[in-house]
Amino acid sequence: MVDIATILAGFADAxxxxxxxxxxxxxxxxxxxxxxxxxxxxxxxxxxxxFTFGLDALPAIAFLVGVNKGGLVGGAVPAILMNTPGTPDAxxxxxxxxxxxxxxxxxxxxxxxxxxxxxxxxxxxIVLITVSAPLAILALKMGPIEIFALMICAFSILAGxxxxxxxxxIIAAAFGLLVASVGQDPEHFTPRxxxxxxxxxxxxxxxxxxxxxxxxxxxxxxxSIAHGGSMNSAIITEETGNPDDQRVTWAEYWSxxxxxxxxxxxxxxxxxxxxxxxxxxxxxxxxxxxxSSKDPTSxxxxxxxxxxxxxxxxSAVVGANLIPLLTLGIPGSVGAALxxxxxxxxxxxxxxxxxxxxxxxxxxxxxAMLMANFINLWVGQLGLRFWVRVVSAPESIIFSSAIxxxxxxxxxxxxxxxxxxxxxxxxSVGYLMSSFGYSLVIFIIAFFLGPRFEKSISQSxxxxxxxxxxxxxxxxxxxxxxxxxxxxxxFMRKNTRERDNES
Amino acid sequence: xxxxxxxxxxxxxxxxxxxMYLFVNPNYIETxxxxxxxxxxxxxxxxxxxxxxGAMLLFRPTPHQSPEIRSVVITSTYVLLLVVGxxxxxxxxxxxxxxxxxxxxxxAIGERRPLWLVVGAIVIPVLIWFLVTIALGRAxx
Numbered sequence: 232m233v234d235i236a237t238i239l240a241g242f243a244d245a246x247x248x249x250x251x252x253x254x255x256x257x258x259x260x261x262x263x264x265x266x267x268x269x270x271x272x273x274x275x276x277x278x279x280x281x282f283t284f285g286l287d288a289l290p291a292i293a294f295l296v297g298v299n300k301g302g303l304v305g306g307a308v309p310a311i312l313m314n315t316p317g318t319p320d321a322x323x324x325x326x327x328x329x330x331x332x333x334x335x336x337x338x339x340x341x342x343x344x345x346x347x348x349x350x351x352x353x354x355x356x357i358v359l360i361t362v363s364a365p366l367a368i369l370a371l372k373m374g375p376i377e378i379f380a381l382m383i384c385a386f387s388i389l390a391g392x393x394x395x396x397x398x399x400x401i402i403a404a405a406f407g408l409l410v411a412s413v414g415q416d417p418e419h420f421t422p423r424x425x426x427x428x429x430x431x432x433x434x435x436x437x438x439x440x441x442x443x444x445x446x447x448x449x450x451x452x453x454x455s456i457a458h459g460g461s462m463n464s465a466i467i468t469e470e471t472g473n474p475d476d477q478r479v480t481w482a483e484y485w486s487x488x489x490x491x492x493x494x495x496x497x498x499x500x501x502x503x504x505x506x507x508x509x510x511x512x513x514x515x516x517x518x519x520x521x522x523s524s525k526d527p528t529s530x531x532x533x534x535x536x537x538x539x540x541x542x543x544x545x546s547a548v549v550g551a552n553l554i555p556l557l558t559l560g561i562p563g564s565v566g567a568a569l570x571x572x573x574x575x576x577x578x579x580x581x582x583x584x585x586x587x588x589x590x591x592x593x594x595x596x597x598x599a600m601l602m603a604n605f606i607n608l609w610v611g612q613l614g615l616r617f618w619v620r621v622v623s624a625p626e627s628i629i630f631s632s633a634i635x636x637x638x639x640x641x642x643x644x645x646x647x648x649x650x651x652x653x654x655x656x657x658x659s660v661g662y663l664m665s666s667f668g669y670s671l672v673i674f675i676i677a678f679f680l681g682p683r684f685e686k687s688i689s690q691s692x693x694x695x696x697x698x699x700x701x702x703x704x705x706x707x708x709x710x711x712x713x714x715x716x717x718x719x720x721x722f723m724r725k726n727t728r729e730r731d732n733e734s
Numbered sequence: 735x736x737x738x739x740x741x742x743x744x745x746x747x748x749x750x751x752x753x754m755y756l757f758v759n760p761n762y763i764e765t766x767x768x769x770x771x772x773x774x775x776x777x778x779x780x781x782x783x784x785x786x787x788g789a790m791l792l793f794r795p796t797p798h799q800s801p802e803i804r805s806v807v808i809t810s811t812y813v814l815l816l817v818v819g820x821x822x823x824x825x826x827x828x829x830x831x832x833x834x835x836x837x838x839x840x841x842a843i844g845e846r847r848p849l850w851l852v853v854g855a856i857v858i859p860v861l862i863w864f865l866v867t868i869a870l871g872r873a874x875x
Contacts, residue, residue: 285870396796398787399740402747405783409754412780416773421764423773455808459844627845631836632858638820639828639862642875648824651875655820659813666801667743685776692770 234590241594244289245602253290254599257297258606259614264298265305266618272302276569277446278633280576281438281640288577289592293599295573296549299566300352300603303509303546304611307344308618311538312337321545323513327530327537334533338477338615343535344542345611346484347491351543353604354495355502355550359557360597363586366558370583373707375690380708380715382684385561386677387715387722396668397722403664403673410435410674411681418689430649437572438644440678443654444671445565446637448661450630457626479535487539490520494540498547502564503555509548509564516544550600556581557593561680568675576644737795744791751785815839828874832859 244250264275276298283291303321310321311328324344331340373381386404413424414434425431494516501512520540521530530537548564555561560582562568574581579589586593641654661671695701702708755778763774815838823831837855845851866872 282865282870285872396740396791396798398791398794399796402784402787402791405780405787406747408780409777409784412777416763416776418769418771419766419773421766421773423763424758424777426762451809451812452805454812454839454843455805457843458808459842625845625847625850627840627843628850628854628858630843631839631854632862634816634839635832635836635859635862638823638832639866639874643866643870643872648820648875651820655813655816662809666806667739668796668798669743685771688776689769689771697770 237590238594241591241596242598244591244595245293245598250290250293250595250599251602251606253286253294254297254603255606255610257294258301258603258610261298261301261303262305262607262610262614262618263301265302266308272299272306273565273569274446274449274633275302276566277442278636278640280442280569280573281642281644283573284576284643288574288579288589289595289599291577292570292573292596293603295570296596296600297603297606299549299570300546300600300607301610303352303542303549304345304348304607305618307348307538307542308341308615311340311344321513321541322510323517323541323545324538326517326541327532327534330531331533331535331538336476336533339479339535340533340538341615342479342612343483343487343538345608345615346479347487347494347539347542348546349604349608349611350491351495351498351545351547352549352607353601354492354543355499355547356597356600356604358499359550359553359600363554363557363593366554367583367586370558371587374705375687375694376702376705377707377711379684379687379691380702380705380711381559381561382680382687384711384715384718385555385680387719397719399669400673403669403671404677406669407674407677408681408684410440411678412685417682417686434682435653435678436645436650437575437679439641439650439653440657441569441572441675442637442641443657444661444664444675445569446633447654447658448665448671450633450637451658451662452665453626454630457630483535487536490516490536490539491543493519494543495547498544499551501544502548502551509545512548513541513545516540557585558583560683562676565672565675568672568679571679737797739798739800740791740795742800744788744793744795747784747788748792749788751781751783751788754781755785812839812842815842823875829859829863832862 260275260279261272265272276295279295279298283294286294306321307324307328310325311332313329328340328344331337411434413431415421415432416423422429422432494512497516497519498509498512501515502509517530517537517540520536521527524530524534524536526534549566552562552564552567553570556567556571560571560580562571571581579585579592637654638651641650642648644650645653661674664674665671691699691702702712759774759777759781763777766773815835819831819835819838823835833855836859837851840851840854845854863874866874
């Protein structure tokens, strides 16, 4: 168990001016890129990770968390003003935010989104801080057999929840595992599938694969859409001039308290489960707010309850996403997978041992997350009018500079152009996979978990003398495997039903 | 045509899985005596899973739409541009090639305004150079 001195030392680290400056940079950058449709916080995190290489672990990871949190606030700006969500999470926000902006209340809508986002995020962070340490203690009691069962369980959930088909989910996961087996095998350390290229002996570099698949492939897709098109982006909002339409009063905020709490609860629960994502949380919260409203017909016509529901839920996912990451080492989302890359670049291994070995860092990160919420509120209050101007930057500048930053970043993280070449290969693979409807998130997570999965199989076999039926002597492993089987068949049925409905 | 997209990708993964299992894995993975799990076991299992799922997708496709040919061709052109750009960059250096690469990308997307072209092709690469070499003290590619 982490002692109180370590916890306090961690929080003290977070509150130093140096670390707070990086949180501030992260939040400002996050709000900026979130406000620009086409980049988003995930791509910004992917690009920024290699640039944090020269920093200490805490400011580097706090900076990335700031980008993620700021991005969710920024993503609501184009959703509300242009009906073009800067991030998929903000799509539900646009349902009521855009009509409210069209009624001449753009500032009221963006401010409500900001306050709701901060509320949801803060509640979720408090849950993260209170439950992750006890969960990590439980996780430490798990041996290789239970870890093996947990991996199967995580894969079964991921495959069912992301993508439009379970088969495609399994292919994406298996393909990620196959790519992860390039390098050395974890038991005998012999070269495997390196084709005589010894630069591959340590495996494919995670930054190259992650940035190629998530950032460059998305840039390529958007460049092909924008190719030869108009460079003008338009924001047409006219304010009424009434001061009450430019702010959110305390009475308005307080009237949304139940919606905000429900949204934060949904976001936290869904965020803690690997693979569901903040978009699902936002829409689920929106649907529940509409369903429980006395006036459901006002939703979709500029009801601030709709903004409160979606923004509190999608922001609550960010903190909760770190629960499986910090306690089990399992990334539950793309953002979490990228934060894992940052941990690994700094020589840290996420998982239950992180609390024992790097307790001060973990609590420093928690402190930085809480401070990021306050900074997000402050920067948002000051910057909302400015971000409105920012969203009009042309895509041509954004795409060309993002590509240059990716090239430089990956080159720095991998030590040369070989990593950049791998990035380009995986950008093409990522583009094709997403075009054909395969989940890149499953691929990346399977790629990251692959070596650990194989190692856990090897250790389980060693522990049971090759008799895997002994797994059934572990109640935890049995429970996890049963859960995996149930979720597999449940998702299979759900997919079949959805496909039948579509046809 | 409904299901064509999945039939194409299913065929690809069926062939990939079989090729890996029958040809690549036996020839490019070393065999080891002893141990709990052979180095080829894991890649073989996932290759079979890929092949089986590819076959299932081939015969039971989802209604996912195929990507537009025009979009794939444009993307391939951008990929080719990046391949050439990276190759020349590895020979001549980031400082000389990045502005040209940025300018070509911006022109290809459709940007014609001189101010934005100057910002994208000169100001941004100079800022990146400053950030990496001066502020971070690291080498550019």
